[in-house]
Amino acid sequence: MKLTTKAFLMATAVTFVSASAWAAGTHPVTGEALADDQTFTYRVLDEHSSVDPQIVEDVSGAEIVRDLFEGLYNQDADGNLIPGVALSHTTNADKTVYTFTLRDNAKWSDGKPVTANDFVYGWRRLADPNTASPYQWFVEVMGLKNSGAVMAGDADPSELGVKAIDDYTLEVTLENSLPYFALTTTHSSTFPAPKWAVDAHGVDWTKPGNIVSNGAYVLTEHVPNERSVRERNPMYWDNDGTILDKVVALVINEESVALTRYMAGELDRTEIPAGQYPSLSKSNPDEAIVFPRLCSYYFMFNMSDSGPEALKDKRVRQALSYAVDRSIITENILQGGQTPAYTFTPGATANFEVPAVPFGEMSQTERDAKAKELMADAGYSDGLKIELIYNTSEDHKKIAIAMSQMWKQKLGVETTLANQEWKTFLDTRGNQNFEVARGGWCGDYNEASTFLDLVQSNSGYNDSKYSNAEVDQLLADAKTSDNPQPNYKRVEEIIADDMPLIPIYHYAGNYMLNANLKPWPVKNAEQNWYSKDLYKVAD
Amino acid sequence: MLNLILRRIAVAIPTLLILTIVTFYLMHAAPGGPFTSEKPLPPQVLANIEAKYGLNDPLWKQMVNYIGGIVTEFDFGPSFKYKDRTVNDIIAQGLPVTLVYGTLSFIFAVVLGVSLGVIAAVNQNSRFDYLAVGFTMFAQVLPNFVMGPILILIFTLWLGWLPGGGWNGGHWQNVIMPVIALGTSYMASIARLTRSSMLEILRSNFIRTARAKGIPERTIIWRHALKPAMLPVISYLAPVFVFMITGSFIIDMVFSTGGLGYFFINSAYNRDYAVMMGITLLLGSLTIFFNMIVDIIYGWIDPQIRY
Numbered sequence: 135m136k137l138t139t140k141a142f143l144m145a146t147a148v149t150f151v152s153a154s155a156w157a158a159g160t161h162p163v164t165g166e167a168l169a170d171d172q173t174f175t176y177r178v179l180d181e182h183s184s185v186d187p188q189i190v191e192d193v194s195g196a197e198i199v200r201d202l203f204e205g206l207y208n209q210d211a212d213g214n215l216i217p218g219v220a221l222s223h224t225t226n227a228d229k230t231v232y233t234f235t236l237r238d239n240a241k242w243s244d245g246k247p248v249t250a251n252d253f254v255y256g257w258r259r260l261a262d263p264n265t266a267s268p269y270q271w272f273v274e275v276m277g278l279k280n281s282g283a284v285m286a287g288d289a290d291p292s293e294l295g296v297k298a299i300d301d302y303t304l305e306v307t308l309e310n311s312l313p314y315f316a317l318t319t320t321h322s323s324t325f326p327a328p329k330w331a332v333d334a335h336g337v338d339w340t341k342p343g344n345i346v347s348n349g350a351y352v353l354t355e356h357v358p359n360e361r362s363v364r365e366r367n368p369m370y371w372d373n374d375g376t377i378l379d380k381v382v383a384l385v386i387n388e389e390s391v392a393l394t395r396y397m398a399g400e401l402d403r404t405e406i407p408a409g410q411y412p413s414l415s416k417s418n419p420d421e422a423i424v425f426p427r428l429c430s431y432y433f434m435f436n437m438s439d440s441g442p443e444a445l446k447d448k449r450v451r452q453a454l455s456y457a458v459d460r461s462i463i464t465e466n467i468l469q470g471g472q473t474p475a476y477t478f479t480p481g482a483t484a485n486f487e488v489p490a491v492p493f494g495e496m497s498q499t500e501r502d503a504k505a506k507e508l509m510a511d512a513g514y515s516d517g518l519k520i521e522l523i524y525n526t527s528e529d530h531k532k533i534a535i536a537m538s539q540m541w542k543q544k545l546g547v548e549t550t551l552a553n554q555e556w557k558t559f560l561d562t563r564g565n566q567n568f569e570v571a572r573g574g575w576c577g578d579y580n581e582a583s584t585f586l587d588l589v590q591s592n593s594g595y596n597d598s599k600y601s602n603a604e605v606d607q608l609l610a611d612a613k614t615s616d617n618p619q620p621n622y623k624r625v626e627e628i629i630a631d632d633m634p635l636i637p638i639y640h641y642a643g644n645y646m647l648n649a650n651l652k653p654w655p656v657k658n659a660e661q662n663w664y665s666k667d668l669y670k671v672a673d
Numbered sequence: 674m675l676n677l678i679l680r681r682i683a684v685a686i687p688t689l690l691i692l693t694i695v696t697f698y699l700m701h702a703a704p705g706g707p708f709t710s711e712k713p714l715p716p717q718v719l720a721n722i723e724a725k726y727g728l729n730d731p732l733w734k735q736m737v738n739y740i741g742g743i744v745t746e747f748d749f750g751p752s753f754k755y756k757d758r759t760v761n762d763i764i765a766q767g768l769p770v771t772l773v774y775g776t777l778s779f780i781f782a783v784v785l786g787v788s789l790g791v792i793a794a795v796n797q798n799s800r801f802d803y804l805a806v807g808f809t810m811f812a813q814v815l816p817n818f819v820m821g822p823i824l825i826l827i828f829t830l831w832l833g834w835l836p837g838g839g840w841n842g843g844h845w846q847n848v849i850m851p852v853i854a855l856g857t858s859y860m861a862s863i864a865r866l867t868r869s870s871m872l873e874i875l876r877s878n879f880i881r882t883a884r885a886k887g888i889p890e891r892t893i894i895w896r897h898a899l900k901p902a903m904l905p906v907i908s909y910l911a912p913v914f915v916f917m918i919t920g921s922f923i924i925d926m927v928f929s930t931g932g933l934g935y936f937f938i939n940s941a942y943n944r945d946y947a948v949m950m951g952i953t954l955l956l957g958s959l960t961i962f963f964n965m966i967v968d969i970i971y972g973w974i975d976p977q978i979r980y
Contacts, residue, residue, distance in 0.1 A: 561704035594714075
């Protein structure tokens with residue numbers, strides 16, 4: 135008893151000393167002077183869908199969930215895995231069983247310890263058809279044993295390949311060997327869930343006051359469509375190492391209004407509207423930042439039976455792709471640090487080396503000449519009529535117009551442009567009622583397969599209905615290979631020749647970011663940022 | 674009067690029922706669904722979600738269940754997009770916001786608009802009149818999606834007087850700009866309408882008679898001219914009032930006020946069926962109710978109208 139009291143007092147003293155270190159105003163590692171007010175306020179475009187780790191489906195919701203909850207692993211500023219609730223893991227020889235050792239000092243915000251059972255509960259909950267999670271399929275990406283049967287309701291969630299050996303040992307059994315399994319544990323849907331809170335409050339368990347979470351922050355306020363506020367969780371195991379006290383997400387739909395409010399000092403971070411990066415990077419060079427993102431902008435051809443005959447000819451697809459001058463789109467239209475794309479997978483993807491595809495190596499003049507030649511070979515030297523659809527947006531419109539002009543001038547192709555409202559567009563595209571359609575794709579995890587799965591014949595995302603047996607085989611082999619990179623490289627080479635889609639550019643993120651807020655993880659390609667790693671320096 | 678109210682209610686019920694049925698079918702006829710996304714859900718996942726929300730039932734059954742839920746439990750269903758909220762939650766949160774800034778905008782527009790119109794008419798062709806006509810012409814054509822950002826630019830960025838958005842529980846600082854942005858063009862229309870109607874009345878025979886009797890000008894305007902001059906204004910105000918208190922998508926979007934207008938428009942984009950239905954029914958009921966109120970006011974203001 136005495137010992138416990140003493141230990142408690144010591145712990146309090148340590149907390150006090152380190153807390154006063156912030157109050158004294160210097161960063162414990164870098165020694166920078168810290169600002170008195172450690173509040174980070176940022177803009178989100180839209181209201182988040184949920185803060186329930188197994189239910190959330192949007193990016194801004196997942197950002198909040200990463201602050202409120204902590205999974206097995208976190209990512210550092212470069213996107214590498216670092217310990218979260220798990221300290222380490224071991225795996226068997228064929229990489230089908232993973233055993234995680236959890237830290238014993240992790241606590242929920244109500245003081246209960248975080249145990250392996252909380253992960254078991256969260257993962258079963260994710261797979262359970264009764265939860266109806268939009269990310270239910272993630273258990274299949276993780277390759278958990280029996281995931282298919284559990285998802286279909288044919289097996290009880292307790293049969294899922296995850297179990298608690300003891301409170302601090304989690305054992306995961308996979309259907310097949312999966313070398314990159316540990317990478318999937320930073321995804322918000324794999325975070326633990328507090329069964330007692332879910333049972334007590336049902337769907338209302340994520341509301342402020344009810345919510346119990348194990349991350350560095352707790353949700354203290356939520357006014358839908360206006361703001362959500364999260365504040366320091368005193369129970370978090372690394373609360374002493376956390377500097378930001380409060381994080382506020384403000385819903386501001388209008389990008390230009392958000393920029394005005396940023397300029398007025400109401401926000402620490404907001405997106406830069408298209409085309410304004412050049413001027414803002416001159417007027418506020420310390421604040422305008424740009425970084426690569428794991429997203430590709432492309433146009434797809436309808437290669438199914440309902441598609442036009444001309445587009446079934448590889449030469450026509452190649453010609454249309456070659457004739458697009460990507461640099462005009464990135465440098466003159468978007469002007470926000472985007473990079474021209476000749477492969478589908480962005481170069482920022484982990485371990486992915488962009489292959490030198492032939493048409494990417496040519497100059498634009500050479501590509502234009504080659505495009506004319508290909509059209510003539512295919513018998514369309516007199517031109518061609520095609521229809522291009524995109525979802526309603528000013529930027530998409532500008533790009534579509536620029537492309538149709540390039541096609542007209544260089545190849546004599548007459549393009550009819552049509553825009554559709556988002557869901558109508560997805561419906562049209564998903565049912566192959568198009569000729570050429572716009573696409574945008576962001577990776578779910580930092581591995582090339584999250585992009586290349588799109589060109590697999592039986593993929594639900596393959597709206598162009600492109601089918602190539604060699605590609606399918608290469609991708610299937612890649613799944614269980616220790617080094618899948620050569621396969622990805624080969625797939626990119628094949629699609630650069632078959633051209634089922636026209637890669638246009640790889641996205642760049644750009645923010646206006648308060649120069650006092652540090653260190654924004656610009657090198658984390660997935661932009662998985664954690665408020666606990668950020669801090670504000672004094673002016 | 675009671676007769677009128679009873680008659681209106683008797684008509685309102687079938688009207689709302691038809692509104693429900695038509696909206697329900699139109700909504701489902703739109704391509705795509707609440708769970709259509711850039712990354713289509715695997716069929717199994719989609720089936721699980723649809724089963725949870727009863728979206729796999731035939732359409733007629735979904736509608737019967739929906740109407741049944743409203744009648745028996747006043748339950749307007751869940752939101753498909755915001756998974757932790759029901760339609761009742763969304764309305765309970767958004768409606769008060771919308772009512773507050775809508776009503777204030779209305780008062781702002783009517784008080785300022787009528788005053789401006791009357792003063793301009795009484796002082797026709799004076800410098801004030803020209804100024805008022807010029808100002809209202811400008812204000813009338815300035816759309817609120819332009820005006821909103823301009824107000825923020827001036828009062829938030831340049832002057833630093835007001836917060837650039839948010840609702841903050843209806844704090845006066847947060848309310849001012851939405852009210853001005855929403856109310857100004859209506860204020861201008863009301864002013865112009867009042868001015869022309871007032872001018873017409875001031876030239877009519879009964880006013881001339883009153884003047885001949887030596888009644889003071891002030892009394893003539895307040896007691897005799899204002900009431901008849903208001904008739905065309907009131908018929909304009911009725912739909913404006915309903916429009917204002919049912920929320921503005923633009924105001925909610927520019928000022929992040931969190932009112933119903935934004936939820937309404939976005940529910941259509943998101944195919945968030947229950948939210949769309951719930952707000953449509955609410956707006957339908959409000960429209961019917963306020964049209965009735967206007968009819969009553971009509972009868973009171975114009976003795977020629979009798980029900």
